[in-house]
Amino acid sequence: MSASGSAYADLLGLVAFGELLAFERMAGDARLAPDLRRRAALNEMAAAEIANYRRLADRLTALGVPPEDAMAPYVEPLQAYHDSTEPRDWAEVVTKAYVGDAITDDFVREIADALEEPDRALVLDVLHDSRYADFAGAEIRVAVADDPRVAGRLSMWARRLVGEALSQAGRVAAERAALTALIARDGRVDVPGLFGRLTTAHTARMTAAGLNN
């Protein structure tokens, strides 16, 4: 593959490993569910990620890149994100799923602009099913309705999630210049602009779920 082709596989690898790790972590968090119905719902959210992982891995293989090679650079930063944001209870679990899935989707949409077909369509197709966001958003509202003081705690938790995510994303961007160049707009590597767009959308979602920024 050419140098830009390699950056291209890098992007698909990033999305693929993000799916794989989101799957594992959500499945691991399910034990914190207050009942079996919610536990099953989170596990089914998790399972949706693995199907997406498979599609991206198959595409990488078709491009001649072993999926594990394309994913390797992201193991450390993505694990660091999840290790530093271990939810302590169900409200934190659903907030993490709500915040994390949405930011991931926004980021994937940004990435899609850098891809050609059929990869653009593939990547846009792995966006999260909105019924899972609806489930997580509803769970947050229930938690806040049960105890209004929870809103403050979850707002702080959401800020920490975004802070940790952007910190690790910045690390990836700094270390992988070719990848960053690929998602640049108008030839400029506008990482602050990208981060600005992600956080603006995040702010609107927090308000929708009854949380503060």
Added chain:
Amino acid sequence: MSASGSAYADLLGLVAFGELLAFERMAGDARLAPDLRRRAALNEMAAAEIANYRRLADRLTALGVPPEDAMAPYVEPLQAYHDSTEPRDWAEVVTKAYVGDAITDDFVREIADALEEPDRALVLDVLHDSRYADFAGAEIRVAVADDPRVAGRLSMWARRLVGEALSQAGRVAAERAALTALIARDGRVDVPGLFGRLTTAHTARMTAAGLNN
């Protein structure tokens, strides 16, 4: 539902919760994989369970039984099984998947005899895909080939897995007489016979994977 109908839902609930928990635990064990290819493979094995869970849960709902009610009696014994058999490394992870999936499948085949259509077909259809057993069996053989002393450790581990599984199964059988009666043969509740059939099949599989009994 009638008393026997309730035992019927009990059986589906047992299989459903078994799937749900196998999913969670396998996904949790994936972090022990030595590389991303194997890590993804275990996660995909796990994800196959959740699709089966959904089919069983939908069937319970169609029978008028909330899935969480049908699953509730099995939460404690199945969690006790998994808590007492936490794998410490990748070889133990794949051995647990190999042994556990196969015994579960044998048990599900026994259960299927007690069900009417369409449930018999549904339950037989959630049997594990043989390519996952092939994957796990191959991983065990690789681990043993790398270090022949591993065979002894994994053989002991497999005996512990079976011992813990039968211990929890016996607890379920003792506590849920209606369920046990449903899987009785010729009107007799032959739990020792069932356990005998399960362990005989297990012994043959251990030999096939290069392990001792």
